[in-house]
Amino acid sequence: MNYFSSNFKLGILGGGQLGKMLLNDTRKFDIYTCVLDASDEAPCKIASNEFHLGDLMDYNAVYNFGKQVDVLTIEIENVNVDALETLEKEGVKVYPSSQTLRTIQNKAVQKLFYVDNHLPTAPFSRFAYLSEIEDAISNGGLEFPFVWKAAQFGYDGNGVKVVRTLSDLEGLPKGECIAETLVPFKNELAVIVARNAAGETKTFPVVEMEFHPEANQVEYVICPARIDDHVAKKAEDVALKVSKAFNHVGLLAVEMFQTKNDDILINEVAPRPHNSGHQTIEASYTSQFEQHLRAILNLPLGRTDSKVGGIMVNLVGAEGYTGNVIYQNIETIMKMDGVTPHIYGKKQTRPFRKMGHVTIVNEDLSEARRVAEEVKKTIKVISE
Amino acid sequence: MNYFSSNFKLGILGGGQLGKMLLNDTRKFDIYTCVLDASDEAPCKIASNEFHLGDLMDYNAVYNFGKQVDVLTIEIENVNVDALETLEKEGVKVYPSSQTLRTIQNKAVQKLFYVDNHLPTAPFSRFAYLSEIEDAISNGGLEFPFVWKAAQFGYDGNGVKVVRTLSDLEGLPKGECIAETLVPFKNELAVIVARNAAGETKTFPVVEMEFHPEANQVEYVICPARIDDHVAKKAEDVALKVSKAFNHVGLLAVEMFQTKNDDILINEVAPRPHNSGHQTIEASYTSQFEQHLRAILNLPLGRTDSKVGGIMVNLVGAEGYTGNVIYQNIETIMKMDGVTPHIYGKKQTRPFRKMGHVTIVNEDLSEARRVAEEVKKTIKVISE
Numbered sequence: 001m002n003y004f005s006s007n008f009k010l011g012i013l014g015g016g017q018l019g020k021m022l023l024n025d026t027r028k029f030d031i032y033t034c035v036l037d038a039s040d041e042a043p044c045k046i047a048s049n050e051f052h053l054g055d056l057m058d059y060n061a062v063y064n065f066g067k068q069v070d071v072l073t074i075e076i077e078n079v080n081v082d083a084l085e086t087l088e089k090e091g092v093k094v095y096p097s098s099q100t101l102r103t104i105q106n107k108a109v110q111k112l113f114y115v116d117n118h119l120p121t122a123p124f125s126r127f128a129y130l131s132e133i134e135d136a137i138s139n140g141g142l143e144f145p146f147v148w149k150a151a152q153f154g155y156d157g158n159g160v161k162v163v164r165t166l167s168d169l170e171g172l173p174k175g176e177c178i179a180e181t182l183v184p185f186k187n188e189l190a191v192i193v194a195r196n197a198a199g200e201t202k203t204f205p206v207v208e209m210e211f212h213p214e215a216n217q218v219e220y221v222i223c224p225a226r227i228d229d230h231v232a233k234k235a236e237d238v239a240l241k242v243s244k245a246f247n248h249v250g251l252l253a254v255e256m257f258q259t260k261n262d263d264i265l266i267n268e269v270a271p272r273p274h275n276s277g278h279q280t281i282e283a284s285y286t287s288q289f290e291q292h293l294r295a296i297l298n299l300p301l302g303r304t305d306s307k308v309g310g311i312m313v314n315l316v317g318a319e320g321y322t323g324n325v326i327y328q329n330i331e332t333i334m335k336m337d338g339v340t341p342h343i344y345g346k347k348q349t350r351p352f353r354k355m356g357h358v359t360i361v362n363e364d365l366s367e368a369r370r371v372a373e374e375v376k377k378t379i380k381v382i383s384e
Numbered sequence: 385m386n387y388f389s390s391n392f393k394l395g396i397l398g399g400g401q402l403g404k405m406l407l408n409d410t411r412k413f414d415i416y417t418c419v420l421d422a423s424d425e426a427p428c429k430i431a432s433n434e435f436h437l438g439d440l441m442d443y444n445a446v447y448n449f450g451k452q453v454d455v456l457t458i459e460i461e462n463v464n465v466d467a468l469e470t471l472e473k474e475g476v477k478v479y480p481s482s483q484t485l486r487t488i489q490n491k492a493v494q495k496l497f498y499v500d501n502h503l504p505t506a507p508f509s510r511f512a513y514l515s516e517i518e519d520a521i522s523n524g525g526l527e528f529p530f531v532w533k534a535a536q537f538g539y540d541g542n543g544v545k546v547v548r549t550l551s552d553l554e555g556l557p558k559g560e561c562i563a564e565t566l567v568p569f570k571n572e573l574a575v576i577v578a579r580n581a582a583g584e585t586k587t588f589p590v591v592e593m594e595f596h597p598e599a600n601q602v603e604y605v606i607c608p609a610r611i612d613d614h615v616a617k618k619a620e621d622v623a624l625k626v627s628k629a630f631n632h633v634g635l636l637a638v639e640m641f642q643t644k645n646d647d648i649l650i651n652e653v654a655p656r657p658h659n660s661g662h663q664t665i666e667a668s669y670t671s672q673f674e675q676h677l678r679a680i681l682n683l684p685l686g687r688t689d690s691k692v693g694g695i696m697v698n699l700v701g702a703e704g705y706t707g708n709v710i711y712q713n714i715e716t717i718m719k720m721d722g723v724t725p726h727i728y729g730k731k732q733t734r735p736f737r738k739m740g741h742v743t744i745v746n747e748d749l750s751e752a753r754r755v756a757e758e759v760k761k762t763i764k765v766i767s768e
Contacts, residue, residue: 027430340412
């Protein structure tokens with residue numbers, strides 16, 4: 001099955017902002033697309049050939065949708081994996097695979113996968129219930145500080161908390177979780193690996209992430225990361241090993257810590273286009289979205305190096321504003337050199353909701369960084 | 385009226401490939417779009433918020449469509465200008481203006497406009513009927529060779545012919561036309577000028593066009609043109625003067641000849657995104673489509689310089705093939721460095737029909753030119 005044939009259909013599970021940007025590049029290649037999402041207001045409702053309403057966690061919704069397409073991909077991990085497994089058995093090409101998704105959906109399983117495959121990650125313990133953490137502390141099996149992570153359904157900084165005292169555990173979800181050693185680090189890095197079914201592999205340059213101190217969301221993504229070449233090489237090698245261990249097809253975004261000793265530890269992975277790759281749209285020879293399509297359609301992969309330096313700033317809802325969104329001062333930032341806003345099309349803002357991003361490109365990365373700070377100071381996502 | 389407001393609507397007359405690429409950039413800015421086209425299979429049918437069926441030359445179709453939008457633009461010149469004039473009077477912002485379109489739609493009027501505004505163009509005579517050309521030749525008022533151009537409805541090399549003998553006139557349309565002096569030239573150049581309603585103006589770099597010798601369609605667009613700086617400066621100055629003379633808002637693509645004496649003569653203009661600007665998607669800081677949106681929405685214009693060298697190759701239907709299209713060897717060209725195909729989504733090919741384009745970018749323009757030739761030799765648009 002070849003996508004250039006007239007009856008080829010690509011299915012996308014999830015109709016959010018990542019799907020929307022992916023759809024943009026399907027237009028370039030004239031790929032017939034079907035999108036499944038639970039919301040009638042999903043950003044993907046336009047620009048897809050077919051938009052289907054349905055719950056991504058529902059077996060029948062995912063199975064019935066998947067039966068209509070030739071290749072099925074995702075823009076969000078929380079989908080019904082049993083349905084994907086059945087679809088795979090029935091001949092649908094599912095990228096990422098059900099096995100990969102099952103491993104990634106549960107952070108405890110994901111961490112065990114790294115250990116089993118001799119991939120570097122911070123030490124951790126798995127707990128079936130939050131209460132077991134308290135037991136471990138009281139019997140000396142676990143020491144403060146550590147990082148609590150919910151095993152499932154965490155995203156954008158939810159489901160992660162640094163625990164320094166017993167009281168930090170109050171109010172956390174009661175279910176399965178891990179306690180990870182708090183490793184002091186210099187930088188948070190990410191590498192996006194692309195791999196097609198034929199096994200061709202390419203990595204985008206290592207990027208550096210700066211996090212908002214309160215919201216625990218990425219504030220700036222800087223490409224390339226301002227790190228030594230040998231550290232960048234080490235990060236790329238680790239990312240390639242992870243992709244290979246998963247026998248992955250499509251994009252795999254690997255988030256990592258650079259420790260004080262310049263060791264690389266895997267934090268977590270996302271098997272799809274990722275927030276840490278948005279700057280590729282303007283900065284790279286091939287955008288991450290085009291590359292994901294090339295990979296899952298088993299086409300040759302595109303160049304992954306950068307034309308220019310790129311910085312990505314997330315546009316998140318300002319604190320104190322909930323309601324119909326307004327992008328205050330957007331025209332001011334559009335006057336700045338090399339600035340491109342991407343508005344995701346969500347009508348309602350709320351504090352820290354991802355409403356869009358802004359890319360800043362420049363032949364000189366430090367100039368891009370300066371402009372990015374101006375952008376950050378100027379634009380504000382508020383409500384009417 | 386500001387497009388960031390929730391009830392803003394942008395209207396586009398024409399739903400072809402230019403409209404499709406323009407729609408792509410409206411997604412980035414979350415602009416609500418309405419498209420009018422006569423074909424139910426128009427490439428713009430998806431990716432627009434509203435798709436309306438209707439004849440672009442029909443007064444009522446254009447008027448009724450235009451009444452529903454705040455800003456109206458075009459992706460093709462052959463639209464009902466009377467309707468646009470009424471809409472302007474009734475407060476719709478129409479870019480390009482009805483007056484500009486009226487001037488451009490008729491090549492005789494367009495040429496007179498250049499003369500009236502002291503803008504350089506090849507000498508010409510206007511004729512109400514083809515038969516008047518024969519009269520002028522027989523009474524010595526016109527000498528061979530000259531270039532015959534239909535005054536109206538020519539496109540993609542149709543409506544233009546070099547006439548060297550009386551027999552070359554056989555079979556030409558009988559209506560209004562011009563006879564233009566055949567000026568020997570070194571290069572065909574083009575400059576795209578962007579101008580917003582506030583009067584801010586920017587030019588994209590001068591590009592050089594190589595034409596297919598038989599089809600009279602552009603074969604390669606090379607950015608930047610491989611010409612002396614003083615010639616490039618002269619071409620930019622002429623293009624800026626044309627844009628100002630039209631008091632134009634939006635993009636104006638100015639096609640020009642560089643004569644043997646390095647004079648610049650205007651060939652013709654297009655008041656919209658243009659084939660000579662497709663490489664801006666990959667090569668420029670701002671694509672021509674984003675720039676057109678910025679201009680007609682009266683937003684600040686983006687940077688127009690290039691990140692890397694860019695070449696554009698048109699993908700036209702091969703001779704001898706008519707029917708359901710196949711892009712032979714497209715996977716082979718996708719292996720080449722910096723190559724991005726753009727498939728317009730037309731289901732049927734026929735000889736010389738524009739089916740897509742391929743952009744080749746590289747930090748070294750001569751390397752891009754080498755790859756472009758490989759692309760040209762490799763891919764073939766044929767039928768099943």
